[in-house]
């Protein structure tokens with residue numbers, strides 16, 4: 001396999017080639033320290049505040065697609081063959097303020113201004129995608145942007161007014177789309193990228209087969225997909241991660257296939273890109289998916305990374321376990337498949353051998369007669385990690401529960417099925433009494449921990465309450481049910 005020892009990308013309008021890149025160098029440090037593009041701010045350095053939001057454009061199946069990302073945890077080497085757009089690149093047709101910026105001024109949507117470049121970039125991404133957004137769509141786009149002083153009302157008004165000041169069709173990124181697509185295509189030369197700085201090393205394999213080969217040769221390497229976990233190992237824990245092997249630039253891992261057996265999601269597919277296909281089959285996941293992190297993290301983070309990190313409080317494992325999903329793991333040319341629930345062995349221990357990687361996730365098609373729900377309990381509605389996560393999948397035939405898969409996160413050292421509760425449901429009538437009897441069995445299923453997200457008693461109580469909520473929501477209103485104390 002021929003390789004090149006430099007990364008190449010476009011920054012705003014400029015071609016960049018770097019032959020010295022450390023595996024742990026962030027895009028934000030490169031922008032601010034190396035290029036003095038200080039419009040992009042550093043607030044939290046952990047993907048939470050959105051002050052560092054930039055757009056990254058990349059080719060997907062030949063088409064150029066831009067998404068907002070947190071530059072603070074995006075690793076620089078991963079922008080190979082991408083177009084990075086910072087706040088400095090925004091301008092109106094005649095060089096004046098961009099419509100989104102002008103709307104922010106007109107609606108007094110900035111005070112100290114620290115969050116403003118990040119908010120402008122998120123609203124810019126929204127305006128490009130959806131020039132007439134509903135209020136809920138603006139709120140969803142801003143989940144990953146914190147403003148501590150202005151308050152969100154003026155920002156919402158600015159978002160609604162931006163299209164009165166200009167249309168996305170005339171925007172520079174759209175006008176130059178064909179030209180930029182050509183520039184990025186020219187950067188995709190099909191070679192492995194192997195770039196170093198001192199002893200630090202980052203590898204971008206050329207294909208999925210090449211990834212398998214690289215990991216066999218470097219089983220000690222840190223695999224990086226969206227870096228929404230790994231980025232924090234760097235910025236918060238100052239961990240050494242070299243050598244790093246990136247994977248989510250690989251088209252072969254970014255594919256979604258739908259067939260008679262179900263949905264196959266490549267390990268490089270982001271939360272954002274997996275939403276449409278999953279919610280088509282399982283509409284109950286729509287609201288749940290929008291509760292995962294904020295827009296930037298959903299655009300970067302992968303479902304594969306959410307599984308592979310083995311966290312007991314990740315949001316997708318309980319959902320996938322309840323749906324009966326399975327994984328394909330690959331080492332070299334060898335592949336094996338296992339149910340998602342068997343992947344989690346113990347806290348921090350997954351069934352993944354050195355040199356092996358998660359290649360794809362398989363979600364079965366929805367079956368007739370099944371009843372689903374997924375719940376996330378967290379202190380904040382937006383951009384927060386679960387205290388408890390629960391997913392229900394019950395089959396009801398002729399008024400009797402014939403199958404049950406119920407999985408919880410935050411209740412044990414791993415995401416785990418509620419085996420006693422499931423057993424208490426099967427063969428029983430589909431009614432509230434059955435559900436509440438099953439809820440009582442959670443005492444046998446789980447001994448949760450007390451930590452700063454929730455006490456053990458709260459976790460158990462809220463989990464039992466979710467059985468009641470599930471029952472009430474299944475009674476035909478289709479509306480979320482909230483219980484008062």
Ligand SMILES: Cc1cc2nc3c(=O)[nH]c(=O)nc-3n(C[C@H](O)[C@H](O)[C@H](O)COP(=O)(O)OP(=O)(O)OC[C@H]3O[C@@H](n4cnc5c(N)ncnc54)[C@H](O)[C@@H]3O)c2cc1C
Pocket residue numbers: 046047048222223224225226227228229230231232247267268291292293294297300301302303304305306307308309313314315316356357358359383384385386
């Ligand atoms: C601000 C913020 C908010 C967040 N909110 C949520 C939330 O609401 N819910 C939630 O569940 N999570 C949340 N997270 C955590 C994070 O987004 C997820 O865990 C994410 O899915 C990780 O995916 P990634 O692609 O970024 O993984 P990475 O960070 O790239 O990798 C994570 C781990 O998985 C390994 N890995 C990745 N891909 C593979 C593969 N294909 N094969 C083998 N190993 C692999 C890596 O080596 C690493 O150990 C949040 C994170 C941040 C920073």
Ligand code: FES
Pocket residue numbers: 041042043044045046047048049050051052053070071072073
């Ligand atoms: S600096 Fe806060 S999200 Fe990046």
Ligand code: FES
Pocket residue numbers: 109110111112113114115116146147148149150
């Ligand atoms: S204007 Fe000050 S943080 Fe938003």
